[in-house]
Amino acid sequence: MPIALLKFPYDLLGEVFKQCNPIELYCLSKCSKRTRNSVKSGGKINWKISYWSSEKIMICGNGLDYVFKATEKQEDYFKIESYQGYKSMQIPMEGVVEMFFYLLDTLRICIVQTLGLQFDKHFDNFSKVAKVLMERNLEIERLSIGFIDDVQDLANFMPLISQMRITKEFAFAPMFPADFHYQLINYPRYIHIIYACRFDTNQLLNCTCSRIKLRNSTLSNQDLNIFFRQWKTAGTFPNLQWLEIDSKKIDNQFAILDMVPPITRVENPQKQVSIRFGDGQNDEVMIFDAVRVYKDDGTEAWLKVKLGDVPELEFLVCNPDNTKVEEIEWSDDDDDHGGVRVPIEEYENRAWDDEEIDGEDSDEEESDEEESDEEESDDDETDYEESSDEN
Numbered sequence: 001m002p003i004a005l006l007k008f009p010y011d012l013l014g015e016v017f018k019q020c021n022p023i024e025l026y027c028l029s030k031c032s033k034r035t036r037n038s039v040k041s042g043g044k045i046n047w048k049i050s051y052w053s054s055e056k057i058m059i060c061g062n063g064l065d066y067v068f069k070a071t072e073k074q075e076d077y078f079k080i081e082s083y084q085g086y087k088s089m090q091i092p093m094e095g096v097v098e099m100f101f102y103l104l105d106t107l108r109i110c111i112v113q114t115l116g117l118q119f120d121k122h123f124d125n126f127s128k129v130a131k132v133l134m135e136r137n138l139e140i141e142r143l144s145i146g147f148i149d150d151v152q153d154l155a156n157f158m159p160l161i162s163q164m165r166i167t168k169e170f171a172f173a174p175m176f177p178a179d180f181h182y183q184l185i186n187y188p189r190y191i192h193i194i195y196a197c198r199f200d201t202n203q204l205l206n207c208t209c210s211r212i213k214l215r216n217s218t219l220s221n222q223d224l225n226i227f228f229r230q231w232k233t234a235g236t237f238p239n240l241q242w243l244e245i246d247s248k249k250i251d252n253q254f255a256i257l258d259m260v261p262p263i264t265r266v267e268n269p270q271k272q273v274s275i276r277f278g279d280g281q282n283d284e285v286m287i288f289d290a291v292r293v294y295k296d297d298g299t300e301a302w303l304k305v306k307l308g309d310v311p312e313l314e315f316l317v318c319n320p321d322n323t324k325v326e327e328i329e330w331s332d333d334d335d336d337h338g339g340v341r342v343p344i345e346e347y348e349n350r351a352w353d354d355e356e357i358d359g360e361d362s363d364e365e366e367s368d369e370e371e372s373d374e375e376e377s378d379d380d381e382t383d384y385e386e387s388s389d390e391n
Contacts, residue, residue, distance in 0.1 A: 221254035250311035
């Protein structure tokens with residue numbers, strides 16, 4: 001029996017729409033302007049939307065992911081498919097930007113989970129989306145830009161990106177020209193730059209992130225010593241919990257916090273310190289064989305510097321709310337494990353496994369001996385029977 005859905009009061013209509021997923025609401029909204037207005041006024045829904053390089057839009061809601069995927073095949077337009085963990089609808093390739101803003105407005109979404117750029121050819125659409133999001137001052141949890149070859153347009157666009165309200169992660173892979181400098185105004189919780197040669201000491205000193213990862217950096221021992229001297233001062237860098245830098249300019253010629261690299265300490269039991277920032281696969285960091293250091297206010301931290309082909313610095317600042325310190329006792333018998341230290345618990349488990357294997361081998365040997373005895377017995381009986389027949 002048909003239901004006059006649009007005659008429902010707005011509050012009741014909102015409860016009905018909360019039972020629908022994003023694809024269903026999109027289909028309803030396309031029925032008429034009145035239907036779309038009803039969907040828009042149906043109450044706020046706490047969904048998040050992602051835009052990926054003019055090829056994919058994703059909405060997280062109701063425990064599932066709903067993907068609007070671009071296609072050039074007209075016969076597949078608006079085709080809906082269900083998979084384990086997500087549902088998808090295929091949409092026209094040339095209408096992805098318009099679809100993104102249609103969904104953003106119609107479904108009243110206030111948070112962009114990821115804004116991503118993966119290929120040069122999608123830069124124009126990416127810049128259109130980024131400008132509107134900045135004008136609306138929408139929260140963008142994660143900005144991700146991949147390995148772009150033509151970086152000049154992106155470099156010119158960076159002043160606008162630096163003003164965006166990025167809250168959780170800034171992941172950047174392009175390598176900019178030598179005269180480029182990062183000028184971020186709003187720092188997220190986590191910044192990850194693949195080619196950090198343009199990220200200098202001043203930017204590190206001004207960074208308010210809780211987690212920093214700089215690869216292919218040009219920071220030297222002197223630069224890092226300036227940073228850590230500033231960090232030791234009480235009240236500085238209140239958010240910082242993890243710093244990871246690899247730089248070929250880190251060497252053993254200059255001290256960092258009065259310690260000449262390599263900076264490491266091997267103990268047994270070993271101190272393993274870890275922080276979990278979230279529930280994601282890459283949301284946990286861990287440090288071991290590190291040296292304990294302190295701020296002037298008594299805050300405890302751990303520092304480790306490794307030398308080699310690509311020297312690396314790791315620095316973890318303890319926070320009772322999310323930091324875990326464990327002691328791991330290592331086995332002294334390294335020869336049986338290729339010179340690699342093995343935790344005592346794992347070593348004992350391996351020993352038990354070895355005993356079981358040895359036991360199985362012993363049982364197999366005994367079984368083989370029994371079979372051999374039986375074969376010999378059978379041969380003896382056969383020889384006896386042949387001998388009896390001859391007699």
